[in-house]
Amino acid sequence: MGTAVIDRYVTDLGARLQGSKKQVRDLLTETRDSLADATEAHVGRGLSEQEAQERAVEEFGPVREIANEYQAELAVAYGTRTLVWLAIVLPLMHMAWEYGRMLLIGPWQDFAAMPPAWYLFIAKANDLTSGIASGVALVTLVLGRVLARKYDSRRLAKIGAGVALTAVGAVFLGNVSIILATAHLDVARLAQSLPMTVASAITWIVIVRLGLLARRCLSCATIVA
Incomplete structure (x- = not known):
């Protein structure tokens, strides 16, 4: 046939x-x-x-109507996948980095001079950013499942995409801030050991990958009418 x-x-x-x-x-x-x-x-x-x-x-x-329904479903699925990655990868990445720093560099008091308060504030804020972003992603996942039967999937897809993009953006800004602050304080501290250089490269690869996922998530959600 x-x-x-x-x-x-x-x-x-x-x-x-x-x-x-x-x-x-x-x-x-x-x-x-x-x-x-x-x-x-x-x-x-x-x-x-x-x-x-x-x-x-x-x-x-009609193709347009069916495509709209399917796209809402795809957007929710892609958003869920992205939020799961954020909830799992961000804390693991942060813990791995901190473990490497303590092992290869040492605590702050091991430096010749204690960093100023403003630098420690930025460092602490950067540390908290990953945890907060991960927590927000997890809460969004849970609320999404609870509200799935009450709210339109299109709206949930857009909310999930917005949360994912905001979370990745916050982590990105946090890492950029600590790099700029370190360069301002003592540019020599940016010259790390080979293992920490590799760890830094992996961290940025992960952040970029999560950013691409979040951007794709937003693209999937925003084409939903």
């Missing part, structure tokens, strides 16, 4: 969706299977193949 009408519908639908490639592929496969089943049923009732496909597509719904 030919599937020209169904193929065009599924192709058009897929071109409108953003999100996890696997989830998009699964949604399109489910759509194609549903349309094929509906087409077969209509053929069994006496319609021609072309008429049966057109009827199946018509009953399934």
